[in-house]
Amino acid sequence: MASTSSGAPPVSPLARPLPALSAVRGxxxxxxxxxxxxxxxxxxxxxxxxxxxxxxxxxxxxxxxxxxxxxxxxxxxxxxxxxxxxxxxxxxxxxxxxxxxxxxxxxxxxxxxxxxxxxxxxxxxxxxxxxxxxxxxxxxxxxxxxxxxxxxxxxxxxxxxxxxxxxxxxxxxxxxxxxxxxxxxxxxxxxxxxxxxxxxxxxxxxxxxxxxxxxxxxxxxxxxxxxxxxxxxxxxxxxxxxxxxxxxxxxxxxxxxxxxxxxxxxxxxxxxxxxxxxxxxxxxxDGEGATKLIEVCVEGAESDHSARQVARAIANSPLVKTAVAGEDANWGRIVMAVGKSGEPADRDRLSVAINGIWVARHGTVVEGYDAAQVDASMKQPEIRLTVDLGLGQGKARVWTCDLTHGYIDINGSYRS
Amino acid sequence: MASTSSGAPPVSPLARPLPALSAVRGxxxxxxxxxxxxxxxxxxxxxxxxxxxxxxxxxxxxxxxxxxxxxxxxxxxxxxxxxxxxxxxxxxxxxxxxxxxxxxxxxxxxxxxxxxxxxxxxxxxxxxxxxxxxxxxxxxxxxxxxxxxxxxxxxxxxxxxxxxxxxxxxxxxxxxxxxxxxxxxxxxxxxxxxxxxxxxxxxxxxxxxxxxxxxxxxxxxxxxxxxxxxxxxxxxxxxxxxxxxxxxxxxxxxxxxxxxxxxxxxxxxxxxxxxxxxxxxxxxxDGEGATKLIEVCVEGAESDHSARQVARAIANSPLVKTAVAGEDANWGRIVMAVGKSGEPADRDRLSVAINGIWVARHGTVVEGYDAAQVDASMKQPEIRLTVDLGLGQGKARVWTCDLTHGYIDINGSYRS
Missing domain, CATH: 3.60.70.12 (L-amino peptidase D-ALA esterase/amidase)
Structure with missing residues (x-):
């Protein structure tokens, strides 16, 4: 069997086994x-x-x-x-x-x-x-x-x-x-x-x-x-x-x-x-250093294209990704990422859910939301961030992983 | 005098002392x-x-x-x-x-x-x-x-x-x-x-x-x-x-x-x-976790605007920033970042210099460039990355810092 080189990094904690494969004619x-x-x-x-x-x-x-x-x-x-x-x-x-x-x-x-x-x-x-x-x-x-x-x-x-x-x-x-x-x-x-x-x-x-x-x-x-x-x-x-x-x-x-x-x-x-x-x-x-899989769902955008841009801005935000790595239900950073996408967004219509629990609705924090439950949910290996822009029917899903010390280790080490 | 909170992080290694200040009338x-x-x-x-x-x-x-x-x-x-x-x-x-x-x-x-x-x-x-x-x-x-x-x-x-x-x-x-x-x-x-x-x-x-x-x-x-x-x-x-x-x-x-x-x-x-x-x-x-100041200079672009977009793509690339943190003269990642900017670029006209030493010219590595000197220069606290697109007169400068474990520590830690 093949093996990676001796200094190979440990297998990702999010790895999946190879499924049963068989022939494809031709x-x-x-x-x-x-x-x-x-x-x-x-x-x-x-x-x-x-x-x-x-x-x-x-x-x-x-x-x-x-x-x-x-x-x-x-x-x-x-x-x-x-x-x-x-x-x-x-x-x-x-x-x-x-x-x-x-x-x-x-x-x-x-x-x-x-x-x-x-x-x-x-x-x-x-x-x-x-x-x-x-x-x-x-x-x-x-x-x-x-x-x-x-x-x-x-x-x-x-x-x-x-x-x-x-x-x-x-x-x-x-x-x-x-x-x-x-x-x-x-x-x-x-x-x-x-x-x-x-x-x-x-x-x-x-x-x-x-x-x-x-x-x-x-x-x-x-x-x-x-x-x-x-x-x-x-x-x-x-x-x-x-x-x-x-x-x-x-x-x-x-x-x-x-x-x-x-x-x-x-x-x-x-x-x-x-x-x-x-x-x-x-x-x-298998993202470098990944410890969590993040699904970003954006709905209520003006168009699917706009929803995708917003979802990508969230998924690419180093601050969102480090927050997830730290198991921090930091919805303020999600709002920041929505805003920086440059897509149509209205602060006062914006809602944010973390792992299915709405923490902010229409531009302000949901009074008395179950913060303990949200915090506990951040310990799962798979995290879902949902944003409802409240503007239209556009929606998109994007996946990413968290940003960890492992990423810095892998990419910041001198080429051997 | 003011002091930051007791758990304050250490002062950035790139810090500068407060200059002598005086009154401004009015x-x-x-x-x-x-x-x-x-x-x-x-x-x-x-x-x-x-x-x-x-x-x-x-x-x-x-x-x-x-x-x-x-x-x-x-x-x-x-x-x-x-x-x-x-x-x-x-x-x-x-x-x-x-x-x-x-x-x-x-x-x-x-x-x-x-x-x-x-x-x-x-x-x-x-x-x-x-x-x-x-x-x-x-x-x-x-x-x-x-x-x-x-x-x-x-x-x-x-x-x-x-x-x-x-x-x-x-x-x-x-x-x-x-x-x-x-x-x-x-x-x-x-x-x-x-x-x-x-x-x-x-x-x-x-x-x-x-x-x-x-x-x-x-x-x-x-x-x-x-x-x-x-x-x-x-x-x-x-x-x-x-x-x-x-x-x-x-x-x-x-x-x-x-x-x-x-x-x-x-x-x-x-x-x-x-x-x-x-x-x-x-x-x-004072960038979070910064250990190096990076100046990205782009020249030879079709326009100043285009140069700025390319410079930003380089300055925002996590792979470029982690390479600098690792003191790795990784010009391949700079090429990648130029390409992903989406701006006009021709691989075969592209040249890259690190701290003033040209490592790639016209789309291919410079044979026999002084790699030891480039590597040594990466240990400086201030790094200059130069890209010549070879297309026109557009130019731009952008500054950023490296991406280190310090950034993950600061942003990945749970809110206190």
Whole structure:
């Protein structure tokens, strides 16, 4: 089995065990130790898809993306299908200039030769140190072994191979239907903080055996990330490599679907959204130094967009996050964060609840609220902060974790 | 002399001693212990201005401002002049609904009666706990003593009376000229983090004996805050009470000035800007848990505005701030922060310098840069991070401090 390096931090107290995973028809995965940075653990993952697999992706909005993100955008633009995905950990291949682009091109070329496909059918991700050149040779050397290792049961190993400072591997699975046809969705993710110490990147890869045209797949992904991966924040920092890819191998013989709005997709969409939410929350649960998972619910906003901005301002506030770490039901800081979001808000309509108990209503403290009960509830590992702006119907949910000494330890220690 | 409470945190390692202060003609200050929250230290400061003193203010952009900020805006809109300023520490009078408004109205009314002026000529600030009702009676009871204590030499006491979690009092002084007339500028400030633990607010009050019309004063203040108080950030959180007020008593017999663009004001403007920068940096130096002062310089941006956004993204990045705390010359995180700002940036034109040494040029690491020298420079208490976007002429400077265990200690501890 894979293990993280000897000096690995303790597993997050919010960790979840890897669920039971099984095959998804049309994809095989192999993971090997290429020795890119880590020793004695897999750091290179190859997934090979059945011909005709459609692929959809969403990528970081960071204006300085890594070379693999630039490559994926190009690959996606040039073809609706994918034959392979190659991911390495230990080096993010970000801010590496022409050498970085060459590593990407040669890696994709080598996989393409092996599979007899176009390089544009190979998707790539890298995660790890920023600014160091990612040498291509270890990858080229390890590729045959990765190819050899390909197996329908390679999921758990793949989940481990993409870890950097993650303290536990992350995966989720759903079984659903399109029409009467059973289909499977399975995904893995990595991320520990939006950016771990020099270890950039939140990555997630989801595969289904459903048969879906690329535009449908892309729409489902675009919509689903809004309430999952785009609704989490650990430290407000945006990685240069964030990537979520969704592959549909088409091995399930489901009825044809031509639009994401087709009611045939209702169950599938629900399953996909719920799987993405589960993966996203696993990333927050592994947030650097996290001891509490925080759900921020904003309602009564002028619009959903406005609600999301307010929720993010709360979730990104260092003062709110340290208060939760200190088990302090500090609603004054929540009010401050609402105000700083710049979104429409009226102090005299604003209400705040902590773990379901309203502590402030219409701009002033609720006289005689049960402070002892609120304080006691702050000791739970999962905290819910609710704000009702009292203005309209807009609402949003965002998840984050608390800000602790652990975060400072992990990020303030000198690079080794 | 004033002293902070017995459990006071140690003075910031970046602290500066209070400079020599002297009188500014046309203003007298008195500070007393009203017992609002603290015991055995002054917590109420009254300043009384000569008739005809003009007043300019800039206030928090937080959408949930405290009652005193709402009052000051009204006061400023209703008259170009001010007769008094009353500031209490210990309670911010924020999110206190109608009771908070009543406290403000009655406080201003009491001062106005004492001075025989309109309540709208009394400016108010409160700083301290959010969400607790600020009782008016202790203020009314203490006002006569504050009035009694008024003195041209009350500046140092006033600087101490407005402290909350500040670890040192903050003041600055400049002597300059308008035409051939010598004029004085003197100011005090408080702030320790944008928001100290439940102790909201960055406040600054500056007085000059110059004779200047209110619109001129307002323009000078609006422009000056851009490169001083609006260019600092401790934790990206925006207080509900931030206030900077500039008063001109008119006691200096300087030549008349009718426009802020008048060349007669060149020296005065320089002195004011430099005084505001000094006060703003004192606030950063007292940032919660700060061990290093960080200057972020962005150049080569498409515009000054764009440069400022990029500089703020860097200064607000928890990953950059923890890296500096760890004395880690982690330029990869600076690149990440540039990218997440969303401003125009081209990875292949981007250059980064740490303490004056270029570590990355045009999108890739500088081969053979003196890493040992850069690492050694990170041990200094003042750190300069420079980014050249290579796109245009826009530039900006922003100051912040590092993010340390001290910040978590201060903000993550349970309210006492």
């Amino acid at each position: 994809v095989r995965l192999g993971a090997v130790a290429a020795g890119i940075r880590y020793r004695g653990r897999p750091d290179l993952m190859l997934a090979v898809f059945a011909p005709g697999t459609t692929a959809a992706g969403v990528y970081t909005k960071n204006r300085c993306p890594g070379a693999p993100v630039v490559w994926c955008r190009m690959a996606q633009a040039s073809s609706p299908t994918a034959r392979a995905l190659l991911v390495n950990s230990g080096n993010a291949n970000v801010f590496t200039g022409r050498k970085g682009e060459e590593t990407v091109r040669r890696s994709a070329g080598a996989v393409a030769s092996m599979l007899d496909c176009a390089p544009e059918n190979v998707f790539l991700s890298s995660t790890g140190v920023i600014g160091e050149v990612l040498p291509v040779q270890p990858i080229l050397d390890a590729l045959p072994a990765a190819h050899q290792a390909l197996s329908e049961d390679g999921w758990a190993q793949a989940a481990r191979a993409i870890m950097t400072t993650d303290t536990f591997p992350k995966a989720a699975r759903r079984e659903t239907r399109i029409g009467n046809t059973p289909v499977v969705l399975q995904g893995i993710a990595k991320g520990s903080g939006m950016v771990a110490p020099d270890m950039a990147t939140m990555l997630a890869y989801i595969v289904t055996d459903a048969r879906l045209p690329q535009p449908v797949l892309q729409t489902l992904l675009d919509e689903g990330v809004q309430t999952s991966f785009n609704a989490i924040t650990v430290d407000s920092d945006t990685s240069t490599s964030d990537t979520v890819l969704l592959f549909a191998t088409g091995r399930a013989d489901n009825p044809p679907v031509s639009s994401a709005a087709d009611p045939l997709l209702n169950d599938f969409r629900t399953a996909l959204d719920s799987l993405m939410e589960e993966l996203a929350l696993l990333v927050v649960r | 203003v007298r200050l008195g500070a007393v212990a009203a017992g609002i929250r603290y015991r055995g230290r002054p917590d109420l400061m009254l300043a009384v201005f000569a008739p005809g003193t003009t007043a300019a203010g800039v206030y928090t952009k937080n959408r949930c401002p405290g009652a005193p900020v709402v009052w000051c805006r009204m006061a400023q809109a209703s008259s170009p002049t001010a007769r008094a300023l009353l500031v209490n520490s210990g309670n911010a009078n924020v999110f206190t609904g109608r009771k908070g408004e009543e406290t403000v109205r009655r406080s201003a009314g009491a001062v106005a009666s004492m001075l025989d002026c309109a309540p709208e000529n009394v400016f108010l600030s409160s700083t301290g706990v959010i969400g607790e009702v600020l009782p008016v009676q202790p203020i009314l009871d203490a006002l006569p003593a504050a009035h009694q204590a008024l003195s041209e030499d009350g500046w140092a006491q006033a600087a101490r009376a407005i402290m909350t979690t500040d670890t040192f009092p903050k003041a600055a002084r400049r002597e300059t000229r308008i035409g051939n007339t010598p004029v004085v500028l003197q100011g005090i400030a408080k702030g320790s983090g944008m928001v100290a633990p439940d102790m909201a607010t960055m406040l600054a009050y500056i007085v000059t004996d110059a004779r200047l019309p209110q619109p001129v004063l307002q323009t000078l203040l609006d422009e000056g805050v851009q490169t001083s108080f609006n260019a600092i950030t401790v934790d990206s959180d925006t207080s509900t009470s931030d206030t900077v007020l500039l008063f001109a008593t008119g006691r200096a017999d300087n030549p008349p000035v009718s426009s802020a663009a008048d060349p007669l004001l060149n020296d005065f403007r320089t002195a004011l800007d430099s005084l505001m920068e000094e006060l703003a940096l004192l606030v950063v130096r």
